Amino acid sequence: QKEVEQNSGPLSVPEGAIASLNCTYSDRGSQSFFWYRQYSGKSPELIMFIYSNGDKEDGRFTAQLNKASQYVSLLIRDSQPSDSATYLCAGDYGGFKTIFGAGTRLFVKA
């Protein structure tokens, strides 16, 4: 069974801090990973994707992938109250199937 696991949270960080969101996956066959942000009552929004080991940075966001340890993480620097949302991690299994984690709720306190 292919799985993507996330801590449901909530993760609470003060404004300006670094928020660290983690995700593990069970199938080494997964090639690509995605992070989505979902505000309450809204649809998911793709914010980062990564398929190579290491770090990928985009503005305040950094995605990290470690295929040997089968984990993916998302760092949000200088967290803002507007970053408060649920963050979904997803893995791509063979081109057309995408498996999502249940999501981690993040609260950024002003």
Added chain:
Amino acid sequence: EAQVTQNPRYLITVTGKKLTVTCSQNMNHEYMSWYRQDPGLGLRQIYYSMNVEVTDKGDVPEGYKVSRKEKRNFPLILESPSPNQTSLYFCASSLSSAGAEAFFGQGTRLTVV
């Protein structure tokens, strides 16, 4: 404006009454997919389509049907809805086959009583 449009946004129906949730995208994407989202379970893939007339089952296809007669449309059909299909449904489309769901629809909240 690039978008994925689902209709209806909200629907309350009775057990056994056939219904269709429509999904349309205006980006000429080949790949489209349906998900359901339930508390604590995240997004689970129901069906996906790689192109016109090409569809396949996701992880939770039971009780659902889809069709892809045109590139832009990918309706989700519940022939005989049951209460366990009460959920929030999302349609998504992507340009590539890499699995990245670049665009999601607004969601359809379905209640089956």
